Amino acid sequence: MCTPESNHQLTVFRGSPPKNAYVWSPFVTKLEARLRFSGVPYRLGGGSPRSAPRGKIPYVEVAGPGPGGEPRTMGDSTLIIRSLVEAGALPDAVAGWLARRAVSSGLYQQGTARLTDDEVRLLKEEAWDSLNALLTESVKTSSRQRSKTNDDDAPFWVLGGYEPTEADATVYGFIAGALVCTA
Ligand SMILES: N[C@@H](CCC(=O)N[C@@H](CS)C(=O)NCC(=O)O)C(=O)O
Numbered sequence: 001m002c003t004p005e006s007n008h009q010l011t012v013f014r015g016s017p018p019k020n021a022y023v024w025s026p027f028v029t030k031l032e033a034r035l036r037f038s039g040v041p042y043r044l045g046g047g048s049p050r051s052a053p054r055g056k057i058p059y060v061e062v063a064g065p066g067p068g069g070e071p072r073t074m075g076d077s078t079l080i081i082r083s084l085v086e087a088g089a090l091p092d093a094v095a096g097w098l099a100r101r102a103v104s105s106g107l108y109q110q111g112t113a114r115l116t117d118d119e120v121r122l123l124k125e126e127a128w129d130s131l132n133a134l135l136t137e138s139v140k141t142s143s144r145q146r147s148k149t150n151d152d153d154a155p156f157w158v159l160g161g162y163e164p165t166e167a168d169a170t171v172y173g174f175i176a177g178a179l180v181c182t183a
Contacts, residue, residue, distance in 0.1 A: 013047030015057035024181040030173025
């Protein structure tokens with residue numbers, strides 16, 4: 001759809017005038033990270049929640065190929081990613097069932113999976129601690145993998161393995177958003 005081969009053009013609307021800096025919205029950064037991880041080119045647009053199809057940022061416009069085709073807009077980072085994957089424009093990076101089970105089990109052991117939604121909201125600090133624990137485990141796993149290649153500067157991924165997944169885009173979006181947001 002938006003791959004260079006098929007000539008579609010993808011524009012990501014971030015809610016503020018385009019510039020080369022993160023925006024505060026974790027959902028925008030999540031979507032952009034997911035596209036960058038997969039090498040899918042896109043343009044930046046401004047836009048606003050008022051002009052968004054679902055009243056939220058991010059939203060995207062997909063144009064082309066060729067003249068005559070009406071550009072399509074889509075909202076919601078998860079639905080955008082799913083739609084691009086279904087269209088073959090983005091490789092599927094959803095974690096496998098085994099990796100999900102390992103993470104679910106880890107979160108249950110750690111305690112986060114036993115909290116209600118309200119408790120999770122109240123215990124933001126614990127959520128960040130949980131993320132830290134998860135990343136600490138990830139880097140240990142990755143260190144073992146990296147030691148085989150002697151490449152200590154290699155990136156590591158949230159669920160281990162050799163490729164980023166949806167989990168990396170989401171974590172990246174929320175960390176970057178929290179660092180950028182001054183509110
Ligand atoms: N589920 C949506 C959430 C998007 C969302 O909540 N966007 C916020 C910014 S982080 C927004 O547009 N807020 C403006 C508003 O609600 O008016 C997604 O994944 O894209």
